[in-house]
Ligand SMILES: NC(=O)C1=CN([C@@H]2O[C@H](COP(=O)(O)OP(=O)(O)OC[C@H]3O[C@@H](n4cnc5c(N)ncnc54)[C@H](OP(=O)(O)O)[C@@H]3O)[C@@H](O)[C@H]2O)C=CC1
């Protein structure tokens with residue numbers, strides 16, 4: 177029942193950088209044909225060269241397509257058609273194009289909420305909508321959505337980002353119920369902080385509170401995250417997470433998510449109370465970080481006024 181990657185056509189949005197590029201490399205190493213989708217053509221060509229170094233046979237192809245996945249559905253549909261003409265029907269779609277902006281609710285521009293929803297949410301809807309009919313007809317397919325740990329819990333600074341990542345979960349649960357009888361499987365990945373160009377960019381404007389809270393978990397390597405995501409997607413696991421806090425978060429927030437194995441279901445049932453207890457301690461420590469930062473700010477404001 178696992179999807180065989182040798183000869184398969186894998187489309188990766190956001191495949192020119194970070195986690196997406198590593199997912200493309202991981203699939204290519206296992207014999208897949210790759211279509212990379214992103215906006216910047218230079219970055220696409222650069223990534224193509226890097227991926228091609230990992231070929232395992234001389235038939236393998238890396239195709240690059242430049243498009244903004246968040247703007248116009250027809251444009252995205254055309255691009256998927258082009259890719260299917262060249263490399264055949266899409267066996268696996270990885271929705272990894274995304275971006276993050278952090279800041280206090282009142283400091284974020286209203287347009288940032290719209291932009292993150294467009295890229296992170298609609299940018300996953302459009303490519304998925306463009307491949308789903310063929311996948312159902314062929315009774316073959318995998319769709320991966322890259323959410324985030326910040327799509328499992330709301331944290332200081334992530335009012336805009338978390339909402340766009342939570343939205344993906346709702347889409348994925350509903351879609352999985354629709355397509356399961358057609359042998360199409362959905363995976364939602366919840367990566368922790370990962371060392372990528374996007375993460376470096378995000379860190380330039382991150383509020384102190386967000387940074388201190390995020391430091392609860394360590395920063396992962398994109399290769400490691402990609403390996404786990406590809407493995408879970410091949411197996412058709414609905415949930416893909418990494419590390420002990422990733423495991424706890426996924427068990428704790430399982431809600432009405434589909435269950436992939438009896439073991440997974442049993443583990444959720446047995447660990448729920450314990451993980452909620454642990455979570456209460458984490459929440460307490462996050463609240464105290466936020467309170468400490470607030471008091472620090474007020475102190476320095478008073479000091480500034482009297483000086
Ligand atoms: N790094 C982290 O700490 C974490 C990241 N994530 C999520 O993982 C995903 C990848 O993150 P990361 O690897 O850090 O990101 P990067 O910023 O390194 O890469 C983002 C990729 O998406 C592409 N992209 C961005 N916007 C669009 C768009 N509108 N249309 C098409 N392509 C687009 C970029 O290319 P171009 O700009 O040329 O279009 C690039 O290829 C994101 O969804 C992110 O939210 C989740 C948890 C943690």
Ligand SMILES: CCCCCCCCCCCCCCCC(=O)[C@@H](N)CO
Pocket residue numbers: 276323324325326331367368369370374375378389390392393421424425428451452454455458
């Ligand atoms: C039982 C309960 C366990 C609770 C553990 C809680 C750990 C919280 C840490 C959350 C870190 C947020 C990562 C966001 C990454 C991201 O999406 C951005 N970096 C994007 O660039």
